[in-house]
Amino acid sequence: MDQMKILLKKILASKCGEDKMDTIIEEFVSGKYTHDHPFMAEEAGSLLGECVQTDVPEEVYELMKLYRMEVGRSRPGVEYVPLSR
Structure with missing residues (x-):
C-alpha cells in the first residue's frame, strides 16, 4: 500500500493541490475498486x-x-475449454 501511495503522490504532485492529494490517494488505494474497474470521465x-x-x-x-x-x-x-477427466 505504501508503494502505491508514494507512486500516486509523485503522479499527482504536478496535477493536484496538496489539500486534495491525501483524499484522492486514499480513495484509490483503500481497496474500494478492483484493478479492472474503468473510470469514465464523469466518475473521475x-x-x-x-x-x-x-x-x-x-x-x-x-x-x-x-x-x-x-x-x-x-x-x-x-478462453476456458473444459476437459473431461
Whole structure:
C-alpha cells in the first residue's frame, strides 16, 4: 500500500493541490475498486475534481490510427475449454 501511495503522490504532485492529494490517494488505494474497474470521465471528475483533463492531444489520435483494431472481430483473451477427466 505504501508503494502505491508514494507512486500516486509523485503522479499527482504536478496535477493536484496538496489539500486534495491525501483524499484522492486514499480513495484509490483503500481497496474500494478492483484493478479492472474503468473510470469514465464523469466518475473521475467527481473523485478528482480539477485534476481530470479530458482534452486529448491530436498526436494521440494520430498514434491510435497506426494501431487500429479490426471491426467485428472479438478481442483476444483467455478462453476456458473444459476437459473431461
